Amino acid sequence: DIQMTQVPSTLSASVGDTVTITCRASQTTYRWLAWFQQKPGQAPKILIYKASTLQSGVPSRFSGSGSETEFTLTISNLQPDDFATYYCQQYTSYPITFGQGTKLEIK
């Protein structure tokens, strides 16, 4: 199984800041990597797929980069609605696996 590790686990930031979350895979996922946002009591919401392709309707302040085993999610100009938990997911091979999550908190 491909293990996904996210850093940091928790991130404190203020509205207007730019933050970066890193996701590392235990083996190459090429660019078959997605990012999800989840708020309490809600289903995950896909933000980015294929490492850097923005899902339709997702604000352009979200961006993804990386390949092989290291990926980043960057959120620019943080808005109040962005404070949530973020997960990376590899879909290179089965089983599909997720990172453990990064909780983005208001400073």
Added chain:
Amino acid sequence: EVLLVESGGALVKPGGSLRLSCAASGFTFKNASMTWVRQAPGKGPEWIGHIKRTIDGGTTDYPAAVRGRFTISRDDSKNTLYLQMNSLKTEDTAVYYCTTRWVVWGQGTLVIVSS
């Protein structure tokens, strides 16, 4: 409107069985591969299986944690996805979601396995 609605969650004893349903509307269900995902309290999402379109053979795949205990099926005539869960364990306690293409998700249904 594209919609997925899960149902069937309940409190069940260890070793018991449960069948979840996911009713789809607003899209051509028979043309969609479907996935089940669960999320234990305070944990991240966990993929627990998928089923391909019937035209693609309707084949299924599962992670080791549920293989042999869980079975995914679909009834295209009813636009409904199913998850049959047998030999339930306390660690199966979670909110269970269905999703298609990881874009459309249901609201989830809670399964609690406890004596």
